[in-house]
Amino acid sequence: MNEMIDLSETEDFDTGTAYDPFDVAPVRLTVDLGALTDNWRDMARRSGNARTAAVVKADAYGLGLEDCGTALYEAGARDFFVAVPQEGATLRTYAPDARIYVLSGIWPGQEDFFFDHDLVPVLASEEQLAFWMSVIADRDEHPCALQVDTGFNRLGLPLEDALALADDVSRPASFAPVLVMSHLHSGDNPSSPLSRVQLEAFKRVAEAFEGIEASLSASAGIFLGPEYHFDLTRPGIAVYGGEAVNGMQPLKTVAKAEARIIQIREAAAGSTVSYGATHQLSRNSRLAVVSAGYADGYLRSLSGSGVPLRAGGTPGAFGFVGNTRVPVLGRVTMDMVIFDITDVPDGDVRVGDYIELFGPNVPLDEAARAGGTIGYELLTSLGLRHERRYIDAND
Secondary structure (H helix, E strand, O other): OOOOOOOOOOEOOOOOOEOOHHHHOOEEEEEEHHHHHHHHHHHHHHOOOOEEOEEOHHHHHOOOHHHHHHHHHHHOOOEEEEOOHHHHHHHHHHOOOOEEEEOOOOOOOOHHHHHHOOEEEEEOOHHHHHHHHHHHOOOOOEEEEEEEEOOOOOOOEEHHHHHHHHOOOOOOOOEEEEEEEOOOOOOOOOOOOHHHHHHHHHHHHHHHOOOOEEEOOEHHHHOOOHHHOOOEEEOOOOOOOOOOOOOOOOOOOOEEEEEEEEEEEEEOOOOEEOHHHOEEOOOOEEEEEEOOOHHHOOOHHHOOOOOHHHHOOOOOOEEEEOOEEEEEOOOOOOOOEEEEOOOOOHHHOOOOOEEEEEOOOOOHHHHHHHOOOOHHHHHHOOOOOOEEEEEOOOO
């Protein structure tokens, strides 16, 4: 069987006493559910008169659908967006009366699954729309949503087709869209004129489907102001503590990833570090080898040297230990990373301590930029080996 062993009841083999796996885990993740729900409430406040959904796709951005979904539901969220129907079925257990939208839509063979779990398909193509029309032709009403492309060229009915559908009197009486939606492609850049172009296009859609709720804005769009809010907003990354708008300070930190120091070693000036000997030490150094790597979502591109990003002169990633920022040296490997802890006072770090990979002292998006990516990718790349601890929203 290919299963991870549950160590939650493990006893120390010397003393026979139980220990908390979080305290000795090679890699661990702390998720602050209070910060998560505070961020959601902040986005709800910024959404003004619009109702505020919660986007929990990709296992709640890598932080755990069950725990995050439950916390957001208890905080008041009643509209949720997931990517695939399996996520929706899981969420239904913890959000019994919520409306759960499935962004990937529906395909033949999935209809009973949608009906059984009361999921709302987001119809994003002519093929999905035609299939849904055939499914509900002889049924009672079941809600659906319509995605309209206003310039993204990703998913959505073409604008003119959507407008024609609004006027189509021959559509089945049981066809019951409860939401029309689109998505901004440049909302994270407030100075982009293209968001205004999409807004004007979407206004035509909202007017054509009068009486049906409309939604245009995810996290970034909410910051563009009330004109973009319509009836329902869909915050995602901002809720999880990531940057929603370029250059804007994110909301509260939700996730802290840490790796345990396996070994501290002395290394002489002139010696090299990690695969390929891509980093040569310029001074006598102390190195901390930690138990994390790209198998845990700590991307190889975060390496201090030996990857294409560093050739351009951008610095590699930093960790944090002993109240000191410490750089990654050499290449990140599958299960290990090496940090330079030479500048950490001797008494402030020892084997078994944890180095923060990202969190309150190494902001998520700062770490992501060092790897040439965005906070979304770091969060959703978190591996299964992280021992997780959830700080309850009421703590």
